[in-house]
Amino acid sequence: MAARVWWAALLLGGCVGLSLESGVNRLPVPLSQARTWGYQLTGYGRDRLSRVTASPFDVVVVDTMDDDGQPWPAPEVARAARAHVLLGYLSVGAAEEYRPYWQPGWRHGIPAWLLNEQPDWPGNYDVAYWDADWQALTLRELDRVIDQGFTGAYLDLIDAYEQHPDRPAARAEMVGWVCRLAAHARARRAGFLIVPQNAAELIRDPLYAPCVDALGSEETYVYAMNRPTEAARRDALLADYALWKAAGKPVFTVDYADQPDLIGRTYAQARAQGLIPYVTVREADRLTPGQ
Template identity: 65%
Template structure:
């Protein structure tokens, strides 16, 4: 079954917008690498044949497309100038990408390969995924919770349940078989939606670290990149399990709507923690108007971030700046 055209990721930021009692930590809006105001990161281009970590840290542009791969498939990725690209773990029919196609999309003449990350939701189940069973409509497994009213076909899960985790790890194995450099994990912030579960936050950290351990048992250099839940970097258990952060809607809500100054302050403070630990921050904003787009790229780069601006559906690889 083809995926719905609307991507899943922006719903997490809608949740964050309503969170009560966020801890606000003062942070200069122009903080760059190492927390110095307005200072962009200084890097040396990686040598030929660089490791994934070196290519990740050298990335200065990125793109993000989750649906609408037909008919070009990963062709636009290979034709782009992005240093890093996130695509879904499977094509529009849910089939895993052939390794040759992923490798071809990563290859760049005269340069190191771009970093290819495969998207995987670890905090929600989706009815269009290969693992979904029709019998779950009438006889759901113990870990399957309510459907998200804002995202039909997407269901909250008890992500700490071993059967759900086994389901995701099988999907992770297929993603790794396709030859991706790493996994881009969505719904890491699902712990906010489980206030009735006292250990929700701690269980998410344990879950992310289990994913990292599973992947590294197969490939020690495999990259682990969570989306959102930026505040988890303050937990020392989380730090060694992740390599970078992807985060939505720092400055602009979908679409073209400025975020609150308080949100920006809180996120920029979190990002400073990531960068202080040597982990790059990739941001995504949802806008389609000029001069907003140009301003968003400039503002993010002044803060030492690696930005991408696109449309809410994330169904096209929008040209970078």
């Protein structure tokens, strides 16, 4: 999902007996050995990143800013990153008006790369992601993520090329854009992780695989909320996931459900396919305990 502003707090409601300090001394596993993951994109509250640090997940995705829109200070990031593979959320295929880079007076066409507002996500705008000015802005955002001390970046709206069927180069331009982001990050810090969300089929482009370390993918088994996906969608995604795994790149799936039977079935189905699943609610207003 594109909009961090609509995702509420990642709480520990389902994790009975977990103190805020319990995860501090655990060491992060390599991404290739991760077996659990979760994310929080807003609603940190007075606890800030303490609950993230204490959570039991191997990998955690968080927004790079607190609830007041201020970047997390490097010491807070470092503390959480000592316990997890900590990925900072960065939208590279859409602009968000609640980000510090947003300027008064911006609207469709001003600046030139700013396109239509997304109808399902108010405050989020499609962008001409191939535009040099948008890319320069986003690379500055990536620099901030690196400087904050995140283990890697979780790149959203990679599937934005699907919104431009009349642009023949749209898919190739997205591949090139992700690879540019990866090269920029790794030139600044060796081993910095690049994890795109969605657009699993891009693994079929031989230029793409060397640029990315893993895949995050939404709604493999369940649409938001509690609506099982079609067999054709599952089969197509699983075929792409097989290519990711064959390339040695883990696949992290997120599905949206709050019905116990459906949650349990989703975890079982995903794990049977060698995936790393997370099931939560669309609002992400609690840290679901995992299975």
